[in-house]
Amino acid sequence: MITTLMVRLHAVLLLLLFAAAEQAEKQQQQQQQPPITLPGCPDRCGDTPIPFPFGTKPGCFRDGFEITCNDTFHPHRAFLALAGGASQHIAEIHYEVGWNYPVKRVDHENTGIELMEISVANGSVRAYGLVSSLCNVANLSDYVAKCQDIALGERSPFLLSVARNILVGVGWRVEPRIMSYLWSAHHNTTYEFSLACLSNLVGMPSLLQLATNGSCTSRGCCQAALPEAAPLTDFGIWFNFYNNTMWLTNPCSYAMLVETGWYNFSTPDMYGFEVLPRRYPRGVPFILDFSIRDKDGGGACPAEGQPPPPGYACVSGNSYCANTTGAAGASHGYVCRCLDHYDGNPYIANGCQDIDECNFRDKYPCSTDGICKNKLGGYDCPCKPGMKGDGIKGTCTDKFPLVAKVIVGGISGIFVMAALLFLILIHKEKQKTIEFYKKNGGLTLEKAKIIKLFKKEDLDPILKSRNFIGKGGFGEVYKGLLCNEEVAVKKPISGSILENEQFANEVIIQSQVIHKNIVRLIGCCLEVDIPMLVYEFLCNGSLEQILHGNNKVPLTLCRRLSIAAESADGLAYIHSKTNTKILHGDIKPANILLDGNFVPKISDFGISRLIARDKQHTGSVIGDMSYVDPVYLQTGLLTEKSDVYSFGVVILELISRKKSKHSDGSSLVNNFLEAHKNGKKGTELFDKEIAAAGDMEILDSLVVIAVECLNLDVDKRPSMIEVAERLIILSRSRKL
Structure with missing residues (x-):
């Protein structure tokens, strides 16, 4: 009993000793960290460190470096104080189409510039700058430009960094401008400097000339570097005005001053309303340089041998x-920096502290045969015991006797043989991967340079049973996260994939389709026996699941009209507006996917890969028989009117919420055609959820469109462009 008690006491004492040692180590680390601001002054605002000469309280900052810490946010946010003269605001300019000049201007209240981080080592701050936008807001009858103005002040310590910022424009047709100006006593503006770039996709003859992800070369995205002489202390980010003929899909253009290399252009940025301002509500990062200046805007380092002037900022030892x-x-003050081998804040006493060079081997070399030892203002790197030479220069050589070398050499030989065997196995596996890559058309897709080619290990974490979401004729589908984006990975079943030339051709065709109602093909993986396709993931599943699944989702008539109109617009696009005509061949609710806002997107271009080389006849029927055009079944000739027929069936399913082929064997198409032929309104066939008395006219119009699509005389069927236009008109009339 006593022995057990003593053992427990011993264990408790050991735990207390370990805890005390850990606490002492933490306190020592905190004591070793040099201060960044004056004694008694806050050194943080939320998550942002605030080093002197910046500060948030009187007596804690130099003139012009005041920070406002806004405590209404959690965590708190840091802003350059308006009292210091630095500010930004949005000027809202209204344009009337046809006149192309402003009809109204609204200047919003000045706000402080929000800081992301402060670097005294670089003499710069990273701040949020607002995204300027030019948007069509009322069906081509009115444009609104929200333009950013930034004022730093002529005598301000801040100056826009020329080397680390860039002007970027995004849009179908956009010419952003940076204009630097001076205000006279009578509020007239004189421009000292103007910089612009132009992005123009109007009149592009080929999809190959359209914008591509990651490319900012004047097609969907343009950029311009700031010249050395740019006097940017007070400036605005504005637009040269152009009418936008693509307002339906591209209502907005954007301009932003942004940190060089930060923004990576993506083609979806051109589609939708206020996409970038909503994505970056606090703004995008840009860089301001700062320097120490006197009240008159001057200031310079003291000449060699001269005493420092009053208020000299470089107060730390080991600084310059x-x-x-x-x-x-032109002179713009001065900055303080720590000497080499020192780091910290040169603007406070004892702020520059000796660094441990052994923690920075890239900058301060010490060979693996040396022992790195820190010392004040430098470091040493003597060779390990039993060796001679200089570790810094990498000249250490061993002093081992011959016998020891022979023994070590023998052991090393065994390890080398094992390593060679391992490398051979890796080489065989790699060779197999290369063969799959070539067999699946990798060389063809490399030359095209229009799609991401993922490695097998990129997709392995997604292809787990827990990520499985469905299975179709093509194969299995998995949901996962790739490059911070939700994706759907299609893993084909054996025998369903095409020959390498056809597969590469299909991928090239699909990657050229950029439309808001077409599922976006992100990339593919060719390093496996059967290549896999990676698509964007749509969270609401298919229209088939929405209409007929176990958990039916309520659908208003407005939403159904919108789904029909936008699906038709997507089909019209691939029929008539792509560089290569694309026929779908398998239009059905299961191949119409819906995003979080119930925006439909067409998926699975099954037939297009068979006619990739101008082939229109096919000996075998591909597609769901409940939706296949009877004329196509008889002739084997696939045309865009075949897709029109299938879409007519989809319209009937939308308004009836009944499957095209009933469980009792009856046909939805025959029921509607019979009712229409006999002059009946088909009221009993409509979904009761939308069969309101006031909407019967619209529902009857939808039936008329569907019946025209189902006409057995192919020439009398409307085109998808006509169907889309009529559905858009119906959708708008229902919303009014």
Whole structure:
């Protein structure tokens, strides 16, 4: 009993000793971290460190470096104080189409510039800048430009960084401008500098010339670097006005001053309303350089041998002063920096502390045969015991006797043989991967340079049973996260995939289709026996599941009209507006997917891969027999009117919420055609959820469109463009 008690006491004492040692180590680490601001001054605002000369309270900052810490946010956010003269605001300009000049301007209240981080080592701050936009807001009758103005002040310590910022424009046709200006006593504006770039997709003859992800070369995205002489202290980010003929899918253009290399253009950025301002509500990062200046806007480092002037900022030992320049090489004050082998804040006493060079081997080399030892203002790297030479220069050589070398050599030989065997196995596996890649048309897709080619290991984490979401004629579908984006990975079943030339051709065709109502093909993986396709993931599943699944989702008539109109617009696009005519061949609710806002997107271009080389006849029927055009079954000739027939069946399913082929063997198409032939309204066939008395006229119009699509005389069927236009008109009339 006593022995057990003593053992427990011993264990408790050991735990207390370990806890005390850990706490002491933490306190030592905190004591070793040099201060970044003056004693008694807050050194953070929320998650943002605030180093001196910046500060949030009186006595904690130099003139012009005041920070406002806004505590209404959680965590708190840091802003350059308006009292210092630095601010930004949005000017809202209204244009009337046809006149192309402003009809109204609204200047919003000035706001402080929000900071992301402050670097005293680089003499810069990273801040949020608003995204300017030019949007059509009322069906081509009115444009609104929300343009950003930034004022830093002529005597401000801040200056826009020329080297680390860039002007970017995004849109179908957009010409953003940066204009630097001076305000006279009578509020007239004189422009000192103007910079612009132009993105123009109007009149592009080929889809190959359209915008591509990651490419900012004037097609959907343009950029312009700031020249050395740019006097950007007070400036605005504005637009040259152009009428936008693509307002249905591309209502907005954008302009932003952004940190070089930060923004990566993506083609979906061109589609939708206020996409970038909504994605970046706080703004995008841009860089301001800062320097120490006196009240008159001057200031410079003291000449060699001269005493520092009053208020000299470089107060830390082991620091030095460097003059800075603004536009055209004009003096713009100075900055303070720590000497080499020191780090910290040179603007406070004892702020520059000795660094441990052994933690920075890239900058301060020490060979693996050396022992790195820190010392004040530098470091040593003597060779390990039993060796001679200089570890910094990498000249350490061993002093081992010959016998020891022979023994070590023998052991090393065994390891080398094992390593060679391992490398051979890896090589065989890699060779197999290369063969799959070539067999699946990888070389063809490499030359096209229009789609992402993923490695097998990129998709392996997604292809788990827990991520399985469905199975179709093509194969299995898995949901996962790839490059921070939700995707659907299609893993074909054996025998369902095409020959390599046809597969590559299908991928090229699908990747050229950019439309808001077409499922976006992101990429593919060719390093497996049967290649896999990666698509964007749509969270609401298929129209088939929405209409006929176990958990039916309520659908208003407005939503059904919108689904029909936008699906038709997507089909019309692939029929008539792509560089290569694409026929779907398998239009049905299961191949119409819906995103979180119930926006439909057409998926699975099954037939298109068979006619990729101008082939229109096929010996075998591909598609769901409940939706296949009877004329196609008789002739084997697939045309765009075959898709029109299938879409007519989809319209009937939308308004009736009944499957095209009933469980009792009856046909939805025959029931509607019979009712229409006999002059009946088909009221009993409509879904009771939408069969309101006031909507019967619209429902009857939908039946008329569907019946025309189902006409056995192919020439009398409307085109998908006509169907889309009529559905759009019906959809708008229902919303009014």
